[in-house]
Amino acid sequence: MTGVVLRWLRRNLFGNPFDTALSLVVIPVLAWAAYAFAYWILVEAHWEVIRGSLKVLMTGIYPTDQLWRAWFSVATLCAMFGAGLGLAVRPTRTALTIVALAGTLMAAIVANVIDVPSGMLTTASASLGVAAWIGVDHSALGHRIALPGLLVGVVAIFVVLSPPGFEVWGGLLLSIVLTIAVSILTLPFGILLALGRQSRIASLRVISTAYIETMRSVPLILVIYWIWIIVPLLAPDTSVPGLLRGMAGFALFFAAYVAEYVRSGLQAVPKGQIEAARSLAMSSWTVNVDIVLPQALRVVIPSLVGQILDIFNGATLVFIIGLTDFLRAGQMILADPQNSGRTYEIYVFLFAVYFTIGGAITYASRRLETHLAKGSR
């Protein structure tokens, strides 16, 4: 064992004089940085600030007596995530063990930091997710209801969360719900735009192309701001909540990108497929829905999952229309003079959470890519 390690070290770090010199400089520097960072995390940092502000970070100014609604959302999100996994990844014993360990660790942390009931709720949510994963993977029925189930889940989250008012949604919950809702909304809109761009009807083609190119040539922040301003002008008598206006801006913007991904998928479907379908007297609708889109979407699923990450990271921009997303919640806590010395703690925490979620999405996108590549020989 040590032999292997020594050989690896020799070959990769001390292979020639230059490598050796480089290693002698870089390794101590890295070791020192790692030590300093670990020392800061374990000894110097004052993590009570996180414990004290966790509620704000997670849910913003959502009323404390209504937090069960947030917990419902967490459980639903876990179930949706599990169902999504079940469609693509087998729950092998190793995978289940890893998830079980992670869930237990998470629950232990939550029980420690907040209180024991919250820890139990975390455990329950994680178990629900695992159950959905296994259920969807094992049964044909589960497979069939998984996608409609995701839609029902999103609607349920909105219905349950909305009674206290959209303006109190905040924190990580807002970021995640916004991301998921926008991801789902952009899909049908993007597909229609992609089909429109290829349509034989000239007016549809021109409108779709103009829309896509316009959206792709302006910054996201401009679109969000623009929709936020324009909706009250169009509907002066009704007050559309900022959250919904923000979501509309995101959806309108990212639909153009979805359209371009889908278009690349449509182009990847061989012409012979369309000819075969047409020669069987299928209507344009059937050709698109049953033959072309399933093949096209299969190709672009990894990119679409990757785009969820773009939306999630872009969700930080909703602060410009007065919403309190995760990042903004962190800044709000720092605005309290009492916490002014805790900048590093808050930002390290934000970084860790963003990194974990972003990493998970990237990993899922990779896995999907290999999984789909394996499926279509």
Added chain:
Amino acid sequence: MNAIELPTATMSRSVIVSMARVNKSFGTFHVLKDVDLDVGRGEVVVIIGASGSGKSTLIRCVNGLEMYQSGRLTVDGFNMPTEADRAIGGEKELASIRKGVGMVFQQFNLFPHMSAIDNVAIAPIRVRGRKPNEAKATALRLLERVGLRDHAQKFPGQLSGGQQQRVAIARSLAMEPHIMLFDEPTSALDPEMVGEVLDVMRELAREGMTMIIVTHEMGFAREVADRVVYIDHGRILEIGTPVDIFDCPTHERTRTFLSRVLRH
């Protein structure tokens, strides 16, 4: 059907495909020049010719995959719309024609995201409005007919070329066509798989299916064709029984072509 019957004597039975002075161009390239051809019900017509001579284009016109500019083309009692007709909508007529015309492609073009049985059942379900259970039962019978009952649940990627082409034939038959078009059905196959596909086609011909076949398999053409059409640079040069065409071609060009393809 006997060999003495006159090659052009399609009047004795009803005509299913009738082409009169059909012209087709891709831009400035004139592909089909004044093509006249009648195909009778139950007849097997084989089209031969050098590559680029327009034989694929000819049969692709019969189900409207290619548009023609002038002339008259009727298929199974329907007038095939010309390019100008289709620009102002004529797609409904096209769908009626396609329901009765099956087509088998060189590259099989099976739907890769569906199992063999779903490939066969999808068109009857979506186009003819059959119940999924009935359509699948029919599909299974058709797969049995082409010798692939045991492969019904496999996906195209798991089948050999010959098997895929036989599924493709079953898929066309599921629409209960009155006429079948074959566009070089064995050209993309490994030599050892050509036979299994030709066997299925032979069987179809025996059952009285009307077929228009573009192929380079001259032995097969001689065996199953009622008439052979030689096409050269978009023009039909000769039509006749296999004996006429293969043994005593009248045209110099036909002779050159045959000597080239029959030598090896």
